[in-house]
Amino acid sequence: MHIAGEMVIGQSAVMGREGQMKAIDPSRNVEIDPPFGMASAADLEKACSLAAAAFDTYRETGLEQRAQFLEKIADNIVAIGPQLIERAMQESGLPQARLEGERGRTVNQLRLFAKVVRDGVFLNATVDSALPERTPPRSDIRMRKIAIGPVAVFGASNFPLAFSVAGGDTASALAAGCPVIVKAHPAHLGTSELVGKAVQKAVADCGLPEGVFSMLIGGIETGSNLVAHPVIKAVGFTGSRFGGLALMRIAAARKEPIPVYAEMSSINPVFLLPGALKEKGAQVAQGFADSLTMGAGQFCTNPGLLIGLESAELDAFTTAAAAAVQAKPSTTMLTPGIHKAYESGVEKLSALEGVTLLAQGAPAAGCQARPHLYSVDVDTFLSTAALEAENFGPSSVLIRAKTAEDLKRFAEHLEGQLTATVQATADDRDIAGSLLPTLERKVGRILFNGFPTGVEVSHAMVHGGPFPSTSDSRTTSVGATAIDRFLRPVSYQDVPSYLLPQAIADNNPLNVPRIVNGELQAKKA
């Protein structure tokens, strides 16, 4: 497929005329052809008005039709073939195997949401029958969830496929019945065009209104104007805290404020409990270094903090972890900007009083990130706010605590996080149990004896967490329940049967799970 530098506006491929931008190959720090045309206000207006026009039709597509549309997007992405992987490698510096895996994740995610749509649990179909004999009589009242409206999606730089144009936000919003307008990430414009056109083709393949999907190219102003546009009813974002907070402010200042689902930053603490350090300290050290440096450390769930109790076992772990980090190569980061921010973060960390550099990976060149491991005592950590800032990349801080109480203090002190990891054996049961209530309050996912990188796309996944890890702790951006973000309930009271939506019609024609007079009824097999 030819990469033309174009946007997707409904069924049109549009060369923007409001300036140009190019993607950058970070491994060589050079611009890549072709130039991409940026969106004008009229382009944005066109995408929004198409989305508004498509909304009522698209949100009432049958469950099977909508599921097939999601599967068609997956098929069309696969059909792009090796070109997608090659372009994504060039634009992101990420290796082939990683991007092939990410493509698999992206299409599986679309297929999971096809299943979610067919299952119909998301409809929350509920029926309360009329009680004419009651005093006062009860009306017939039914409820279902409907799509919230057109959604603006901002992809992430670090997952050019799985968290971008056809990533989790887009897949869950489309599954909910919302038209989507993506603002393409400037770091992978060619990848975005390829995927955007695959989605555009799926819209046509399935005979859906063209406004179901658009993808704009532009800068901060285009993004801001998109979030401020009255047609947009919700926002999905993955990126920096700075960017997320800016979008939250714009959304809150609208005449009609709208929800922003921003997944922003997290340092993902790892608790090294005594039993685990004793039983498998060296193995945990290696696993940590692998998790830390995977994808040049560019994961929202990168393990940026470790904490353990001072002991011979912690000393041994420290030595092993330092050696493991030291043995790691430096690898290319996603963009020169991210690389520069990482270098600056490393410099700041190194300059902090009480912070010791334990290890560095192999020397870096160009846009490569050199892995870093630091050490600090718990009191210094608790009194140094700068140590809590996310340093996006392969850098982590090991905190030495004196008592189990320190672990609890540390946990209570934490800001909201996406994840917390506990390395523990059965011997650590009491201390792990005492940490759990605090961790539940602080994070969206608690994991034992693994590492937080690698976010499963499944029904029980929560990729979310209290502020500032996300803007809305009530939701997840990964997994089946991500669809709930883009729905709102509507009640139908005494609505005649010939006007009732099928989800709540008599005799359950869609065969979806329903709560009928307070009792949950699973679908019939």
Next chain:
Amino acid sequence: MHIAGEMVIGQSAVMGREGQMKAIDPSRNVEIDPPFGMASAADLEKACSLAAAAFDTYRETGLEQRAQFLEKIADNIVAIGPQLIERAMQESGLPQARLEGERGRTVNQLRLFAKVVRDGVFLNATVDSALPERTPPRSDIRMRKIAIGPVAVFGASNFPLAFSVAGGDTASALAAGCPVIVKAHPAHLGTSELVGKAVQKAVADCGLPEGVFSMLIGGIETGSNLVAHPVIKAVGFTGSRFGGLALMRIAAARKEPIPVYAEMSSINPVFLLPGALKEKGAQVAQGFADSLTMGAGQFCTNPGLLIGLESAELDAFTTAAAAAVQAKPSTTMLTPGIHKAYESGVEKLSALEGVTLLAQGAPAAGCQARPHLYSVDVDTFLSTAALEAENFGPSSVLIRAKTAEDLKRFAEHLEGQLTATVQATADDRDIAGSLLPTLERKVGRILFNGFPTGVEVSHAMVHGGPFPSTSDSRTTSVGATAIDRFLRPVSYQDVPSYLLPQAIADNNPLNVPRIVNGELQAKKA
């Protein structure tokens, strides 16, 4: 029970020392004894720290224990006896039968949430089994929802029982496992003390940590400081748009922004379709006048707008509605402030160009509201923003439209509303069907051939709607799913069985519905 002028702070009854306030009897416009002491910053701090201390214990109470607590609150409210009704009558000007009905609604609501808790649907328990043979292997991942944290509740003036101290927000937050701190409404301080102490006693009766419930007395500053307090994690509010927007701003400006569920204002349009006017115009006119003037028109769901197509039938309806409104008495409003605002609203409406006064009820005295019905043509309505402001009380505007297209334009023009009502017969099927998609986008509840006042507390009820009717269209403040507002999901990955919460433990010990490997499993009978 003696009304002492006290707050409830955990298990203490506290006489505030930061100034005093008194309730007012609006029917006589005189203050009522005793004086109530207002909260100091230390009182607020104490309530918050008790709530924080209670949270981890309370949120993990067993479902049965929590359900019994809600039922105990209901029992304790009933046990107050006639004194509660007498004091509420005195403070609100509402009649005995209405308040007795409201007490029934309040205790039924608590009992509904006891059922919701026992059912366990709200836990969203989800289990994804480990897939060790898969490439890459899948971990064991489980999810449940937990309480979001201590909740601040602001009761409404117009439902001194059902939307106040132990009303829907408190009941649903407690059901979710959240400690609650109520800011008592100044319009019914004595009623609040009686109910607050009934809740306080239920906390003790059930052996729960005292911080599960507190009730503060104070002014705007106390309310603002409560919403700004770091311990508070969500806010429930029913009241004016002005008040709701102020709380939203405070919540958004916090270091950690929190959700505000504000139910603010609505004018609840009623569509008079031709078939209905023909078949039962006079009956609809009388039903409308009854709904409009019930409770002095002080309902969030009061029918403030009517629209019909110009015709002999609409003329007949207009005559009948005017006569019905004219026959209505003036009745006492909740507070002198609300009465003053209503009078001013009526004055503004009367002065608007193109607006005709159709009818007034019987002359008013003191704090009584005189019912008003106005008429305007559709183009004037669409070009006059002032006609869209809620005038809290028994005033309504009948809009004369020329074509079915006008009805659609009107519907599209509307701001977000709690309800829309359609008076229709089978003859109106096409026009009703064409309005439905627009109404779904604009309101939380669509009802046919009834009136919007009277909000059923059931599983399918949505008392919510797009901004500005509420701050968050994704939720309802009435009905079983109101509990969802105070929950957030947490994932547990490879957490050892001895640390797993029961809701997601193996073999489903709580017997709650769960989604297991993507399949919904209802609880066993």
